[in-house]
Amino acid sequence: MKKEPAVITAFRKKNGGLIENVQQLVESYPRVPITVDCVIFGFDENELKVLLIKSDIEMYKGKYSLLGDFAIDNDEDLDEAAYRILKERTGMDDVYLEQVRTFGKPSRHPGGRVLTVAYCSLLNIQHHKLKIHDNDLDWHTVSSLKEMAFDHKEILDACYQWLQKRIQEHPLGFNLLPDKFSLRELQNLYEAILGIDMDRRNFRKKFASMDLLIDIGEMEEDVPHRPGKLYKFDFEKYEKSKRKWVGIDF
Amino acid sequence: MKKEPAVITAFRKKNGGLIENVQQLVESYPRVPITVDCVIFGFDENELKVLLIKSDIEMYKGKYSLLGDFAIDNDEDLDEAAYRILKERTGMDDVYLEQVRTFGKPSRHPGGRVLTVAYCSLLNIQHHKLKIHDNDLDWHTVSSLKEMAFDHKEILDACYQWLQKRIQEHPLGFNLLPDKFSLRELQNLYEAILGIDMDRRNFRKKFASMDLLIDIGEMEEDVPHRPGKLYKFDFEKYEKSKRKWVGIDF
DNA sequence: GCAAAAGTGTTGTCCTTACACCCATGC
DNA sequence: GCATGGGTGTAAGGACAACACTTTTGC
Numbered sequence: 001m002k003k004e005p006a007v008i009t010a011f012r013k014k015n016g017g018l019i020e021n022v023q024q025l026v027e028s029y030p031r032v033p034i035t036v037d038c039v040i041f042g043f044d045e046n047e048l049k050v051l052l053i054k055s056d057i058e059m060y061k062g063k064y065s066l067l068g069d070f071a072i073d074n075d076e077d078l079d080e081a082a083y084r085i086l087k088e089r090t091g092m093d094d095v096y097l098e099q100v101r102t103f104g105k106p107s108r109h110p111g112g113r114v115l116t117v118a119y120c121s122l123l124n125i126q127h128h129k130l131k132i133h134d135n136d137l138d139w140h141t142v143s144s145l146k147e148m149a150f151d152h153k154e155i156l157d158a159c160y161q162w163l164q165k166r167i168q169e170h171p172l173g174f175n176l177l178p179d180k181f182s183l184r185e186l187q188n189l190y191e192a193i194l195g196i197d198m199d200r201r202n203f204r205k206k207f208a209s210m211d212l213l214i215d216i217g218e219m220e221e222d223v224p225h226r227p228g229k230l231y232k233f234d235f236e237k238y239e240k241s242k243r244k245w246v247g248i249d250f
Numbered sequence: 251m252k253k254e255p256a257v258i259t260a261f262r263k264k265n266g267g268l269i270e271n272v273q274q275l276v277e278s279y280p281r282v283p284i285t286v287d288c289v290i291f292g293f294d295e296n297e298l299k300v301l302l303i304k305s306d307i308e309m310y311k312g313k314y315s316l317l318g319d320f321a322i323d324n325d326e327d328l329d330e331a332a333y334r335i336l337k338e339r340t341g342m343d344d345v346y347l348e349q350v351r352t353f354g355k356p357s358r359h360p361g362g363r364v365l366t367v368a369y370c371s372l373l374n375i376q377h378h379k380l381k382i383h384d385n386d387l388d389w390h391t392v393s394s395l396k397e398m399a400f401d402h403k404e405i406l407d408a409c410y411q412w413l414q415k416r417i418q419e420h421p422l423g424f425n426l427l428p429d430k431f432s433l434r435e436l437q438n439l440y441e442a443i444l445g446i447d448m449d450r451r452n453f454r455k456k457f458a459s460m461d462l463l464i465d466i467g468e469m470e471e472d473v474p475h476r477p478g479k480l481y482k483f484d485f486e487k488y489e490k491s492k493r494k495w496v497g498i499d500f
Numbered sequence: 501g502c503a504a505a506a507g508t509g510t511t512g513t514c515c516t517t518a519c520a521c522c523c524a525t526g527c
Numbered sequence: 528g529c530a531t532g533g534g535t536g537t538a539a540g541g542a543c544a545a546c547a548c549t550t551t552t553g554c
Contacts, residue, residue, distance in 0.1 A: 078354030104328030
């Protein structure tokens with residue numbers, strides 16, 4: 001029933017059951033190339049955008065790909081690798097970032113077996129005006145994307161679904177907005193990401209009842225209509241009041 | 251700002267900007283040993299259990315570790331590797347299984363850098379009476395576990411948290427129960443996993459209103475009290491009626 | 501004064517919670 | 528007959544959904 005891997009069996013024999021030389025054990029393991037791909041979301045002109053680059057690869061000429069890199073050359077943590085890629089590509093290092101999933105289909109890279117750990121990150125486009133445009137690095141509207149290099153469309157879709165779910169349960173969305181934002185901007189964000197329309201009064205009531213928005217006493221400026229109040233999200237209060245959610249619902 | 255990896259730059263130079271030989275590119279990538287660890291949950295005697303094995307490793311002598319193996323020797327999909335490990339260790343291949351997260355701290359394995367993809371699986375202990383007990387392979391009560399080999403406690407905790415969340419949103423739990431189960435068994439399962447007490451009437455009402463349990467017209471037998479009705483979960487109906495959940499709540 | 505969005509309350513419905521009694525079975 | 532859990536209903540409170548009018552600003 002249980003078929004022990006040959007490598008481990010060999011080690012066991014040498015040591016009467018227990019493995020002493022773990023270095024040697026690890027060296028005997030097969031190895032796989034690892035990449036980290038970052039799905040970097042931004043929000044602009046009431047649309048969810050993603051940062052993409054033209055593919056380097058001849059066979060994907062003209063297609064776009066996610067920002068990625070092989071990882072873990074030396075003693076780099078996975079998360080650090082993702083932060084490094086962000087930093088290299090966008091110049092920012094204070095960006096929200098979370099691991100989403102690892103993709104491991106054998107056929108997903110035409111050059112051979114490659115494992116990819118996908119990270120999702122959210123940043124405020126206004127704070128990061130792109131200076132570099134190598135390989136047409138630029139923002140793309142998520143909803144209008146079709147083909148991409150490798151299995152990057154699949155990875156993007158997975159991260160988008162992750163974001164849709166996550167933004168309803170955690171205050172991630174504020175990372176996509178300026179520090180000060182109006183309720184309209186916040187609602188536009190939710191509507192764009194979830195792809196639905198929401199009732200304005202109910203939306204405001206909901207956030208009012210959470211009591212996590214700080215009215216900073218400022219107003220929008222240079223808008224062609226009645227200016228709205230500006231708010232900040234109270235991260236500190238949120239952290240303190242995180243409650244355990246219980247309720248069966250499927 | 252953007253520091254391109256040396257390997258890619260080298261390829262670019264050779265090809266006037268575009269990379270043609272992707273095999274060569276992938277071969278130039280650094281490689282990392284990969285393992286897949288399975289957190290195999292079961293439910294017995296009203297307690298959540300996890301399947302563990304005594305560590306092979308001298309320095310973790312006496313400690314328990316998750317069921318894992320290095321993966322992707324040839325062209326094995328990640329998910330397939332997890333299914334293979336399950337099959338090898340438990341003899342079962344019809345088991346619920348899902349990827350949870352990838353662990354990549356440089357120091358997590360004493361033998362050197364190893365990446366581990368953690369999978370969570372749920373199986374019915376009754377269907378799988380352990381025959382093999384190599385290295386004390388056996389079920390352990392989740393709540394009473396302390397130290398484990400490697401960072402396996404951390405992985406287990408992550409999977410347990412994942413399970414607590416997931417079981418409230420998806421009908422996973424039925425994989426831990428026999429095909430036919432009573433409402434009391436179902437409630438015990440939820441109470442054990444979530445670590446809370448639930449009101450019996452409200453619990454039953456909740457599942458009644460979902461209308462996803464099929465009354466199979468049988469009763470419990472050999473119980474020292476009034477026997478309860480037995481149900482099956484209507485997976486087919488659930489699949490058809492999956493609804494998109496919307497509601498901001500954090 | 502017109503366009504465009506800000507701001508604001510009430511009502512009905514549904515879901516959740518809290519809670520207590522009789523029933524069927526094994527011993 | 529007693530111990531054990533099975534099975535059931537109701538009322539109150541809280542959350543969510545639907546819905547319209549007045550206000551403020553730029554032009």
